[in-house]
Amino acid sequence: MRYWLLKSEPDVFSFADLKKRPHKTEPWNGVRNYQVRNMMRDHMAPGDLGFFYHSSCPQPGIAGIVRIVKEAYPDPTQFDPASEYFDSGSRTENPRWLMVDVKWEAGFKTFVSLDMLRSDPALAGMLILRRGNRLSITEVTEKEWKRICELGGL
Numbered sequence: 537m538r539y540w541l542l543k544s545e546p547d548v549f550s551f552a553d554l555k556k557r558p559h560k561t562e563p564w565n566g567v568r569n570y571q572v573r574n575m576m577r578d579h580m581a582p583g584d585l586g587f588f589y590h591s592s593c594p595q596p597g598i599a600g601i602v603r604i605v606k607e608a609y610p611d612p613t614q615f616d617p618a619s620e621y622f623d624s625g626s627r628t629e630n631p632r633w634l635m636v637d638v639k640w641e642a643g644f645k646t647f648v649s650l651d652m653l654r655s656d657p658a659l660a661g662m663l664i665l666r667r668g669n670r671l672s673i674t675e676v677t678e679k680e681w682k683r684i685c686e687l688g689g690l
Contacts, residue, residue, distance in 0.1 A: 551599035560640035606637035645689030
């Protein structure tokens with residue numbers, strides 16, 4: 537099993553929104569970065585766990601845990617001209633962009649803010665804390681996973 541951190545802007549789609557979805561499940565669509573696409577395709581698997589991270593908001597941080605429930609498959613928004621994620625260069629016979637399905641797993645008792653992550657020496661090596669890292673999905677080590685779960689009250 538692998539561990540991940542998945543970013544979403546809460547005014548677009550929040551952890552609370554995921555909990556309200558049927559079966560608490562939603563496709564993680566709109567990824568338009570080749571490195572992230574390759575991680576979803578080559579490394580993410582059903583059963584993996586991820587942190588749901590609220591980004592680009594007044595209080596960024598981790599709201600809770602999701603589970604990957606479906607392996608990578610073509611993101612239909614790339615073919616929809618009305619979608620903000622439309623990609624005119626992608627073809628149905630050779631789709632450029634993929635997505636996975638995630639399911640709400642558990643909420644934290646304590647929201648783990650970006651400031652909390654930055655101030656914890658055990659988390660100093662986290663990819664999300666590296667200067668210039670703007671990837672929407674990053675891998676998390678087992679040690680980081682356990683420490684963040686502690687901070688969140690699980």
